[in-house]
Amino acid sequence: SQQGEEDPQALSIQEGENATMNCSYKTSINNLQWYRQNSGRGLVHLILIRSNEREKHSGRLRVTLDTSKKSSSLLITASRAADTASYFCATDWEGYSTLTFGKGTMLLVSP
Amino acid sequence: GAGVSQSPSNKVTEKGKDVELRCDPISGHTALYWYRQSLGQGLEFLIYFQGNSAPDKSGLPSDRFSAERTGGSVSTLTIQRTQQEDSAVYLCASSRTSGNTGELFFGEGSRLTVL
Numbered sequence: 001s002q003q004g005e006e007d008p009q010a011l012s013i014q015e016g017e018n019a020t021m022n023c024s025y026k027t028s029i030n031n032l033q034w035y036r037q038n039s040g041r042g043l044v045h046l047i048l049i050r051s052n053e054r055e056k057h058s059g060r061l062r063v064t065l066d067t068s069k070k071s072s073s074l075l076i077t078a079s080r081a082a083d084t085a086s087y088f089c090a091t092d093w094e095g096y097s098t099l100t101f102g103k104g105t106m107l108l109v110s111p
Numbered sequence: 112g113a114g115v116s117q118s119p120s121n122k123v124t125e126k127g128k129d130v131e132l133r134c135d136p137i138s139g140h141t142a143l144y145w146y147r148q149s150l151g152q153g154l155e156f157l158i159y160f161q162g163n164s165a166p167d168k169s170g171l172p173s174d175r176f177s178a179e180r181t182g183g184s185v186s187t188l189t190i191q192r193t194q195q196e197d198s199a200v201y202l203c204a205s206s207r208t209s210g211n212t213g214e215l216f217f218g219e220g221s222r223l224t225v226l
Contacts, residue, residue, distance in 0.1 A: 098170075
């Protein structure tokens with residue numbers, strides 16, 4: 001499969017702690033995106049990083065991309081209970097017209 | 112509406128029946144996608160529409176699945192002779208451009224349960 005794979009599958013932390021999720025993929029990409037899904041809801045786009053970028057920030061989110069290792073990480077700083085959700089990486093391969101999603105990391109932030 | 116709208120939100124059907132799931136994308140979005148999400152799993156690509164081009168049907172799991180997009184807007188996903196393994200959440204998404212670099216806007220999904 002060419003889909004991205006997130007690691008860990010599940011992560012449980014306390015409010016105020018940082019959460020780091022990783023994504024690995026197999027083929028050359030145009031960009032990589034991260035999405036959040038609250039239980040029973042659709043996915044919401046968080047951030048997009050292009051293949052020529054190495055790091056990107058958005059509020060409490062920090063995404064890195066290492067194309068040599070075909071991996072990305074999503075860091076959520078100072079987590080809140082409201083950050084509890086599943087987080088998916090999605091890759092946009094060269095020459096392919098859709099996004100391919102991984103199985104996600106389920107994040108639980110306890111008050 | 113402002114977002115992607117899907118209906119029905121929940122559908123329970125009996126094995127062997129046909130079902131239709133509807134997606135109303137964001138106005139002006141040329142690309143429309145259907146994905147399937149089984150319990151605790153990631154998203155499985157089903158089909159992609161881009162403007163007036165022929166759809167990319169490469170993800171449809173069997174010939175029981177079909178989809179159309181009328182007038183470049185509303186899309187309907189049809190599953191014929193449903194099976195229990197078709198039970199999943201069917202997610203529709205739209206984007207302003209074709210897949211490269213585009214952010215996808217998702218609907219809330221249609222949860223299908225086949226008894």
